Amino acid sequence: MSKTKPVRIHDRLVWVWDNSHDVVLASLVEVAGPDADDQVLHDWRVWASIADLGFRYPTGDWPDADQLVALLELARDRIEEHGAVEAADLTSWSVLEGKLVSGGFLRQPLPAAAVIEVVDAFQDLALGTYDPDPPGGAWLLGAPGGRTTVGMRPNPSN
Numbered sequence: 001m002s003k004t005k006p007v008r009i010h011d012r013l014v015w016v017w018d019n020s021h022d023v024v025l026a027s028l029v030e031v032a033g034p035d036a037d038d039q040v041l042h043d044w045r046v047w048a049s050i051a052d053l054g055f056r057y058p059t060g061d062w063p064d065a066d067q068l069v070a071l072l073e074l075a076r077d078r079i080e081e082h083g084a085v086e087a088a089d090l091t092s093w094s095v096l097e098g099k100l101v102s103g104g105f106l107r108q109p110l111p112a113a114a115v116i117e118v119v120d121a122f123q124d125l126a127l128g129t130y131d132p133d134p135p136g137g138a139w140l141l142g143a144p145g146g147r148t149t150v151g152m153r154p155n156p157s158n
Contacts, residue, residue, distance in 0.1 A: 003107070004140065004150075005047075005054030009125035013138055015150055016055075019110050020118045020142025022048045022102035023085055025055060027075035029095040037062035049099035057126060065126045072126075076119045085110040111144055118142040 004015045025048035032041055040060050047053050063071060082089075086109050093101040121141050124130035133139065134149040141147055 005052060007055045007122075009055070009057045009122065010128065012125055012130065012133070014121065014125070015138055015140045016118055017110075017114065017140070017142035017144075018051065019085065019090075019102050019106055020115045021054060023079065023110070023115050024072075024075060024118045024122065024142075026093065026095045026101040027078050028071055031071055031074040031078065035062075045096040048101050049094070049096040049103070051103060055122070057122075068126050069123045072119050072123045076116060079112055079115050079119065083112050085112070085115065108144060114142050114144050114146070117147060121147075 003018055005018050005021045007014050007016050007021065025044050029041060029044050029048065032044075037060055040062055043059055044055075047055050057068065085106065087106045090100060090102050090106050091104045093104075095101060118141050121130060121139070131139070137149040137151045139147060140150045
């Protein structure tokens with residue numbers, strides 16, 4: 001199992017520490033409300049629970065960018081209120097029947113700041129205001145030590 005998940009928002013690719021990603025997606029599921037699109041909500045549940053599957057946006061007509069940003073703000077509030085994520089938080093948390101968030105596995109305690117970094121980046125990516133990609137690489141978000149970069153291999157088809 002990888003430590004990261006690829007995330008595509010509009011035409012941008014970032015890599016996200018898997019536990020941070022999964023906590024953000026599970027939080028989105030929990031704040032989505034009754035008007036949420038069933039298919040999008042199902043995708044978010046799967047992406048929060050299954051290794052190596054990452055968030056993609058847009059995937060349907062819902063939510064629009066402003067709705068996504070508002071949902072992320074609600075998720076951010078929950079994450080801030082909860083604080084650091086500990087292993088016990090994941091061993092009983094499920095948003096997909098028969099599966100735990102992040103498989104119930106946490107490599108190390110996760111500071112709330114790492115998860116909030118992902119929320120903030122998703123908001124900025126949805127609005128098209130996130131920092132440009134680093135030269136020859138991509139952003140790695142949500143790691144306990146904060147944002148860093150990963151090198152990307154050149155695509156031979158380009």
